[in-house]
Amino acid sequence: MTAALLLVALLATSWFARKRLRLDFGSGRSRAYLTVAVRQVVGFALPALVMLALAGEWRALSEMPASFAALAVSFGIEGWVTPGDGWILSIGALAGTVIGSGLAWLRWRRKRKRGPIFGELGWLLPRDRADLAWGVVLSLTAGVTEELFFRLALPLLATLATGSALAGLLLAAILFAGAHWYQGWSGVVATGVMGLVFALLYLASGTLWFAIAAHIVVDLNALVIRPALTGAWRRA
Template sequence: MTAALLLAALLAASWYVRRRLALDFGHGRAGAYRAVTVRQLGGFAAPALLALALAGEWRALWRMPESFARLAEMLGIAGWVAPGDGWTLLLGAAGGSALGAGFAFIHWRWRGRRGPMFGELGWILPQGRGDLGWGVVLSLVAGVAEELFFRLALPLLAALATGSALAGFILSALLFAAAHRYQGIAGVIATGAMGVVFAALYLASGALWLAVAAHIVVDLNSLVIRPAITGAWRRESTG
């Protein structure tokens, strides 16, 4: 199967699972969270892994493809992040998240409401203690599934189809932002920018796990830490 056909199949499978496949995991917030979790796994992780297998690119899971390495060299960022520096960067990201959470807590105590966020998460934002566990699950699942899809399988297949890794990452960044349009224009812009950051981390380090971990840290801040300190921990989940 050619790369172009695999790319089309990847996008079609993802769209169908996330937008058209009927899932019934019961009523209430827990059922909705289960459905979102399955859609993440079935709409991003599964198609990405299957596409890599069919393309014969399994090694890309632990070794950066040559086309990506050449792009990193062209951009002048190859080797900027040594594998051993990844943990330092993650600690810095965690520290930044903690600082942001602290400001959110001060705003909540001072104004009595949640502070501004880049984009609205809608119903998915945890409302009570029971939801926070799902926030952890979704953060872990999204971090792994979306990075496999948007930072590996999608740009790699696009690069194989077009001969341009840069075109692959541009397409991936646009689709990653579009996938978060439920967060409004601010959320699309913010997630688009974060997608570029995750891609840069991957290209600069050659380690996909670093992009995955950074994605998880960002999601934990949005779906667990900030909701917990601004009232969710004090309330029982409903539904």
């Protein structure tokens, strides 16, 4: 059963990465953004929940699996991030992102050069205020759905199948990076690194919500803060 569920998880990743999970709500940028958001839910969140249910691992939604907890202990990072520390880190990261992105982009704009960014977002990059609102929606959707899938369901199934939590988390990080191939190689590498960071945050805090919060902050930077600072906010 576990091997079959893991195969389903791998197929879900492949469908999303290759855009085979076809959903189309019509033309227009708003409808395109809606399509992406729904694909995130259908392609990642729903499979994750179904697989956790079929594997009898519902408790993993609220309690870190024993295999992951043991890995955190072996790494010596168990309890590094407490609930109070986690929220402080999340708020601090968001504030730092806003300030840092603003200073960096203002400097690059004065030099009439493009600011540093890892990966190409293509049409997803917001162009006006309406797009920025969708950027918020996509950031929240991706943070929740992708962490449920790539930091919980997929690595847990891989752990049950292989007996190694480390192998499960590494496999999930690699597939997480591969699912972002549309951003180019720089985006794939950066996403892979961030996937490992999110996994470490999960292990260090013992709760998936801090990994979700970190993921949302990263996406808000790319899909809302930077575009707003470079002109999208001025266009209605």
